[in-house]
Amino acid sequence: MAKILVVDDEAIITMQLEERLHAMGYTVVGMAASGEDAIGKARRLRPDLILMDIVMPGRLNGIEAAQVIITELDIPVVFVTSYADDAIIEKAKQVRPYGYIVKPFNELEIKAAIEVALFRRVAEQEIKKAAEAARAQAPPGAVPVAAGIPDAEYLSIPGIKTVLLKDIFTDIVLFLYADPSVKDPIFRFAIENGVQKGGRVFFAYHRSVLQKHFLEEIREGRLFTRRVKKGELFFLSRILEKCMATLPPAGPPGSLQILFDFSDTEEFGDIIAIKNLVLAKKAAGVPVTGIIALNLEDLDHTRIRLLSEGISRIIVSTGKDTTLSFAHPAFPAEALTVVPQETVEDVVKKLLEPVVLSLLEKPISGYDIVHEIHNRYRVLIPQARIYAILHELEVSGYLEMKLSGKSKLYSPTETGKKYLRQRLSEFRFVFRHILGDEPAAPGREP
Numbered sequence: 326m327a328k329i330l331v332v333d334d335e336a337i338i339t340m341q342l343e344e345r346l347h348a349m350g351y352t353v354v355g356m357a358a359s360g361e362d363a364i365g366k367a368r369r370l371r372p373d374l375i376l377m378d379i380v381m382p383g384r385l386n387g388i389e390a391a392q393v394i395i396t397e398l399d400i401p402v403v404f405v406t407s408y409a410d411d412a413i414i415e416k417a418k419q420v421r422p423y424g425y426i427v428k429p430f431n432e433l434e435i436k437a438a439i440e441v442a443l444f445r446r447v448a449e450q451e452i453k454k455a456a457e458a459a460r461a462q463a464p465p466g467a468v469p470v471a472a473g474i475p476d477a478e479y480l481s482i483p484g485i486k487t488v489l490l491k492d493i494f495t496d497i498v499l500f501l502y503a504d505p506s507v508k509d510p511i512f513r514f515a516i517e518n519g520v521q522k523g524g525r526v527f528f529a530y531h532r533s534v535l536q537k538h539f540l541e542e543i544r545e546g547r548l549f550t551r552r553v554k555k556g557e558l559f560f561l562s563r564i565l566e567k568c569m570a571t572l573p574p575a576g577p578p579g580s581l582q583i584l585f586d587f588s589d590t591e592e593f594g595d596i597i598a599i600k601n602l603v604l605a606k607k608a609a610g611v612p613v614t615g616i617i618a619l620n621l622e623d624l625d626h627t628r629i630r631l632l633s634e635g636i637s638r639i640i641v642s643t644g645k646d647t648t649l650s651f652a653h654p655a656f657p658a659e660a661l662t663v664v665p666q667e668t669v670e671d672v673v674k675k676l677l678e679p680v681v682l683s684l685l686e687k688p689i690s691g692y693d694i695v696h697e698i699h700n701r702y703r704v705l706i707p708q709a710r711i712y713a714i715l716h717e718l719e720v721s722g723y724l725e726m727k728l729s730g731k732s733k734l735y736s737p738t739e740t741g742k743k744y745l746r747q748r749l750s751e752f753r754f755v756f757r758h759i760l761g762d763e764p765a766a767p768g769r770e771p
Contacts, residue, residue, distance in 0.1 A: 326351065326352050327374060327439070328352045328354045328371075328373045328374075329346055329351050329353055329354065329375070329439070330353075330356070330363070330370060330372040330374075330375045331353055331355075331356045331357070332360075332363040332375060332377045332378055332387065332390070333358070333376075334359065334378065334381045334382055335378075337695075338428070339358075341705055342376065342405075342435070345705075346435075348506050349432070349435075349436055349439075354370045354372050355370050355372070358382075359381050359382055359383035360381060360387060360389055360390030361383050361384060363377065363390045364385070364390055364393050367398055367400055371398070371400070372400060373400075373401075374400070374401045374403065374423070374442055375402045377391055377403065377422075378404075379406040379408055379413065380408060387404065387406070388404075388413075388417055388419075391422060392420045401442045401443070401445070401446045402422050403422060403423050403424035403425070403438050403439065404417055404424065405428065405430060405435075406425075406426075406427065407428040408427075423438075424439075424441065424442050428707070429674070429707050431703070431704055432703055433666055433670075495614055496637070497603060497604065497607060497613070497614065497616075497617065497636055498616045498636070498639070499616075499618075499633055499638070499639045499640070500617065500639075500640045501618070501620075501629070501632075501642070502618065502619075503620075503622065503642060504642065505588065508618060509535060510700035511616075512528070512535055512584055512586065512616070512618075514701065515582070515584055515615075515616060516539060516548060516584065519548075519582035519615075520539075520547050520548060522580070522582075524580035524612075525547075525549065525581045525582070526542075526547065527551070527581060527615075528548065528550045528584045528586075529552075529584070530552060530553065530585075530586040531552070531553050531586065533552075551564065553587075553589075555592075558592040558595040558599075559592075559595050561595070562595070562599055565583070565599065566602070580612040580614065581612065581614075582614050582615045583613060583617075584615055584616050584618075585618065586618045587617070587618065587619045588620050590623040593628060597631055599617075600632065600636075603615075603617070617636075619632065621641070670702075673706070674704065677706065677711075677714065678752075680698060680702075681694060681715070682748055682749055683749060684698075685724070685741075685745060686737075688734040688735065689736075690734055691708055691711045691733070691735070692708065694711050695708050715735050721744075722738060722741070723737060723740060723741030724736065724738065725737075
């Protein structure tokens with residue numbers, strides 16, 4: 326596991342980098358906010374790689390600090406900076422960095438830069454050792470031949486693909502994931518979607534922290550949660566039977582959305598029994614929809630076949646190379662589309678206003694919007710861009726701001742609610758017009 330030192334004087338950047346690096350499997354051994362601090366921590370911590378900002382307070386900037394670190398410690402440095410003009414790039418090139426990333430960065434860029442830098446470092450060390458061995462074995466006065474040095478086998482870094490999903494909450498879906506970090510944003514979005522539609526939402530899990538985000542919904546009875554402890558999975562079938570038996574007549578108020586996350590598959594027979602119960606009730610006319618999720622790590626082909634029997638909609642997230650994105654109603658999307666993650670990043674960054682507007686349905690802070698955009702679309706947006714949009718809406722009377730502890734929460738005013746609906750409807754109209762779909766008139770639902 327590679328050890329990384331993060332150097333940046335912006336706290337939000339270091340925090341975001343630390344969070345994403347941990348999620349990608351790296352170890353953040355320290356953080357620094359100046360060139361001098363970076364040199365001191367590099368000497369003490371000896372990281373495998375340093376992500377270095379260029380413009381920072383203090384006597385030494387990032388380029389000068391990198392020069393000392395590379396010359397003295399021979400540690401690879403990747404620059405992460407907001408500056409990309411020719412003069413600064415030329416200065417940066419003189420210290421021979423292992424990469425140069427321009428803010429605002431995205432996870433794919435960071436991952437690719439780190440992996441290439443680490444591999445380049447290993448390859449250089451192997452070539453150096455091979456050259457030294459060849460010189461040691463060569464006769465006195467002979468020049469070692471370059472052909473004796475093994476060729477480096479370069480890393481194959483796959484492009485991250487994003488699966489766009491729309492309106493999947495109308496059926497029973499089997500969700501198989503390889504990376505547990507992808508599931509929480511999906512379940513959180515599913516809970517929010519179910520609560521907004523009305524009816525009942527039943528969230529059962531082996532391990533989760535999502536319930537703390539929905540304390541009000543739990544108190545009001547709109548969300549029912551159940552932690553499934555080891556040896557107690559069979560109870561879930563009984564609870565589900567009682568829950569379905571008390572459902573009112575079919576319709577939105579009487580529907581049931583289940584969200585079952587079976588991250589522990591030791592009691593696999595009980596999981597199959599629960600799945601079969603849900604399918605049988607649905608076939609009998611019970612208005613039930615939702616997601617049944619399991620970790621791929623504990624499943625073989627036989628188990629996957631048993632799980633998928635009777636379920637027509639199956640989603641598989643194979644790891645960090647596949648991202649799942651749940652389409653918001655404000656944006657047109659096919660039921661299932663696979664696109665490069667770079668396309669998602671281009672759209673989100675260039676059309677940030679409708680993305681932010683779509684997240685203002687309930688009180689939320691600018692910091693939480695940054696995290697929600699990252700969780701939902703895997704795109705990092707500078708917090709300043711978010712607050713610029715929020716400030717403009719607040720000045721126009723469409724948002725009101727309230728303090729909650731140390732956080733500033735923004736929520737739409739009555740006028741703002743109408744404005745948000747109208748504005749999102751206009752964006753939807755334009756998107757459909759551009760894409761060639763037959764659009765509804767702005768301000769109306771299609």
